[in-house]
Structures are given as structure tokens and as C-alpha cells.
Amino acid sequence: MVRKPITSRHGEAAAAVNAGDMAAAEERERKGLWSPEEDERLYTHITRCGVSTWSSVIGLRRSGKSCRLRWMNYLRPDLKKEPITDREAETIISLQKLLGNRWSVIAAKMPGRTDNEIKNYWNSRIRKRQTAAAAVAESRAKTEPPALAAGDEPCADAAAVEATAAAPSSPPPIAARLPVFACQLLDGGAVAATQSSPTATEQLVNGAGSSESEASAGGNGGGGEDYSYSGGGVDGDMVRHLLALDDLDLLIDVPGLLDSWECELYYPEDSSSSMSN
DNA sequence: AAGAGGTACAACCGCCATATG
DNA sequence: TCATATGGCGGTTGTACCTCT
Structure with a gap:
């Protein structure tokens, strides 16, 4: 949604009551929504000079932070413009459950x-749904006490309840701390868009001696996302080992490892073909 | 048709980490 | 070692737009 630029919010431009103060504020630093001209100027600057120094965008009375934010959230050419799909929403839920509010990760x-x-x-939709689902669950719990066997773990996350209800054919439950990946983090299944140089984590894991071919990189068009899945036998032992180490960051940083491992769990007879859809 | 309330989303704020002099 | 600048991140706010009554 593109909105017209305004200056009535977020800053001194709006606070300045007379024209002189307004002009002075404008001279100092602009705030508020970006105009198409500013976008164009920033885009031109970044494509020409790169993103080395955000504070050096000539002719823009914007802070470096503001420029960076605008580029990262709006102008970057690799951004998807379409709405978040159900599949992506599932991914968000899973990753949030796994990582918490580490949105950048x-x-x-x-x-x-x-x-x-x-x-x-998350804030506008999922959290709201979770709150509502939790309220329903709570009211249910009041009317009908749960009959959990010893060792059973109540599902603490309302989203998981909702996801399960929304996907009746979803895989069997696994340990509550693990994400309910829909077999692939990316739309389109077997994607091999990987970073050009391995991360330290990749090197570490690859160097550990297993699944090197599965986790190895292909080429990447940039952006640093480290996805890969080439199909077939990811070493579940490695995943279990990482879980034992309680290093979820490490686990999730290995391209294609976790999701393909879960596919092994869910679709043991056909883990490779299930990755593509 | 109009107002109220809700939703979606852009962008700011404050804090922290890192780099540099 | 310290001070300052810069960038990155998560939380939060404000407003245009949408839906409902």
C-alpha cells in the first residue's frame, strides 16, 4: 500500500509551529514517509555506490538509519511484494516458536x-489469533478439565493448536520445542538458492563429516540467505546431536538440514520427493 | 451516507554492539 | 582505554485504509 507522504508525524517537522521552524527542521533532518523522489535518490545512490555508508546519501536530509531502513524494508530489489502466504505464515509461526522474537534471524x-x-x-495477525485461540482454550479448560497422561506435555502454544486444527493432514506431533515445518521453508519445494560462501556454521558442520553433499552450497544471487536443499538423506543423527547440544541457532543455520530431517520423520518412505510440490 | 472501530504497515525510538580514531 | 560514530535490532507508535453498524 502506497500512501502519500506526510510530515505531520514522528518528528520535529511536525512540531515546528511556524514556517521558519519548519524550514529549519526540514534543513536538519526529514522524517515521516518517504517521497518517490527520495526513494529514487536513495535507490540510485545505493545501486551506484553500494551500502557501505548509509549516512553519505547525498541530497537526502535523512539519517543513515532512516536510509538503511527504507532500503531494507522497501527498496531492496529482492523483496517480495506479494502478501505473505499461508505457507510463509506457518514458517513464521514455527520459527518464532523456535527462535522467539528474533525477527532478523x-x-x-x-x-x-x-x-x-x-x-x-506477527504482531497484527498471528499474535492476535494466538490470543484469541488461547482465550478459547482457557474457556474450554475451565469447562472440561484436561485428561493428560503422565509425561504428556500440554501444548503451550495456541498457534500450534490452531495450526493443527487448520491442517488435519499435518504430520504427527514431535517434541514441542521443534518447529512444525511444512517440509520446506521456501515456496516451491526443492530450492537450491544458497550462499556462495559457506558460513562458519556450515563449515563447522560440513567439517564434522556428514551430510556435506546435502548441505553444500550451490550459487546464490546475493542477499546472504542460506537455503539449500538438494534432496535425500540428511543425517538425522546430526540434527539430534545439535539438539543435544541445545544449539538451535546452529541447527537452523544449516541449509535444508532441519526441514529435510523433518521430512524424513514425516515421510520416511519418500523424503526426497516430498520436498518438491 | 457517515461515523466508529479495526487492520495493516511504514517508520521512529531506544538500546546495544561494533568499528574507528 | 576511552569517546564517538555508525549500524542493527526489537518494540512501539501513528495513520491511511477498510469494514461494520
């Missing part, structure tokens, strides 16, 4: 999506 796992976008989506 979650965004890094979802090419074309920004942390701000994901955060907004």
Missing part, C-alpha cells in the same frame, strides 16, 4: 521478506 530464513514485515505480520 527469522527474516534471514525467508528470502524476500524483511524483519519488519514479519514482525508486523
Whole structure:
């Protein structure tokens, strides 16, 4: 949604009561929505000079932080413009459950999506749904006490309840701390868009001696997202080992590892073909 | 048709980490 | 070692737009 630029919010331009103060504020630093001209200027600057120094965008009375934010959240050419799909929403729920509110990390796992976008989506939709679902669950709990067997863990996350209800054919439950990935983080299944140089984590894991071919990178058009899945036998032992180490960051940073492992769990007879749809 | 309330989303704020002099 | 600048991140706010009554 494109809105007309305004100056009546977020700053001294709006606070300045007379024209002189307004002009002075404008001279200092602009705030509020970006105009198409500013966008164009920033875009030209970044494409020409790169993103080395945000504060050096000539002719823009914007802070470096503001420029960076605008580029990251709106102007970047690799951003997806279409709405977040149900599949992506599932991914967000899963990753949020796994990582908490580390939106930048979650965004890094979802090419074309920004942390701000994901955060907004979560705050405006998912969290609300969770709250509502939790309220329903609470009212149910009051009327009908749960009959949990010893060792059973009540589902603490209302989203998981909702996701389960929304997807009757979803895979069997696994440990509550694990994400309910829909077999793939990306739309389109077997994607091999990977970073050109391996992360330290990748090097570490690859160097550990297993699944090197599965987790190895292909080429990447940039942006740093580290996705890969080439199909077939990801080493579940590695995943279990990482879980034992309680290093979820490490686990989730390995391209294609976790989701393909879950596919093994869910679709043991056909884990490779299930990755594509 | 109009007002109220809700929703979506852009962008600011404050804090923190890192780089640089 | 310290001070300052800069960038990154999550939380939050404000407003245009939408839907409902």
C-alpha cells in the first residue's frame, strides 16, 4: 500500500509551529514517509555506490538509519511484494516458536521478506489469533478439565493448536520445542538458492563429516540467505546431536538440514520427493 | 451516507554492539 | 582505554485504509 507522504508525524517537522521552524527542521533532518523522489535518490545512490555508508546519501536530509531502513524494508530489489502466504505464515509461526522474537534471524530464513514485515505480520495477525485461540482454550479448560497422561506435555502454544486444527493432514506431533515445518521453508519445494560462501556454521558442520553433499552450497544471487536443499538423506543423527547440544541457532543455520530431517520423520518412505510440490 | 472501530504497515525510538580514531 | 560514530535490532507508535453498524 502506497500512501502519500506526510510530515505531520514522528518528528520535529511536525512540531515546528511556524514556517521558519519548519524550514529549519526540514534543513536538519526529514522524517515521516518517504517521497518517490527520495526513494529514487536513495535507490540510485545505493545501486551506484553500494551500502557501505548509509549516512553519505547525498541530497537526502535523512539519517543513515532512516536510509538503511527504507532500503531494507522497501527498496531492496529482492523483496517480495506479494502478501505473505499461508505457507510463509506457518514458517513464521514455527520459527518464532523456535527462535522467539528474533525477527532478523527469522527474516534471514525467508528470502524476500524483511524483519519488519514479519514482525508486523506477527504482531497484527498471528499474535492476535494466538490470543484469541488461547482465550478459547482457557474457556474450554475451565469447562472440561484436561485428561493428560503422565509425561504428556500440554501444548503451550495456541498457534500450534490452531495450526493443527487448520491442517488435519499435518504430520504427527514431535517434541514441542521443534518447529512444525511444512517440509520446506521456501515456496516451491526443492530450492537450491544458497550462499556462495559457506558460513562458519556450515563449515563447522560440513567439517564434522556428514551430510556435506546435502548441505553444500550451490550459487546464490546475493542477499546472504542460506537455503539449500538438494534432496535425500540428511543425517538425522546430526540434527539430534545439535539438539543435544541445545544449539538451535546452529541447527537452523544449516541449509535444508532441519526441514529435510523433518521430512524424513514425516515421510520416511519418500523424503526426497516430498520436498518438491 | 457517515461515523466508529479495526487492520495493516511504514517508520521512529531506544538500546546495544561494533568499528574507528 | 576511552569517546564517538555508525549500524542493527526489537518494540512501539501513528495513520491511511477498510469494514461494520
